[in-house]
Amino acid sequence: MNPKEPKGSAHGRPDFIFLKGDIPIVYAGAKDITIKLGKVEKA
Numbered sequence: 019m020n021p022k023e024p025k026g027s028a029h030g031r032p033d034f035i036f037l038k039g040d041i042p043i044v045y046a047g048a049k050d051i052t053i054k055l056g057k058v059e060k061a
Contacts, residue, residue, distance in 0.1 A: 032045035033046065034047075034048070
C-alpha cells in the first residue's frame, strides 16, 4: 500500500491526486455527467 494514497471513504477513493512536488494538495473525483443527479442521490 502506498502511504501517500488517500484512504477510501463511504464515497470511494478519489480519481485524481494533484501534487506539489511530493505533497498531495487536492483530491478530486470524476462523475458521469450524463446521469441525472436525482437518480444518484436516491441510490
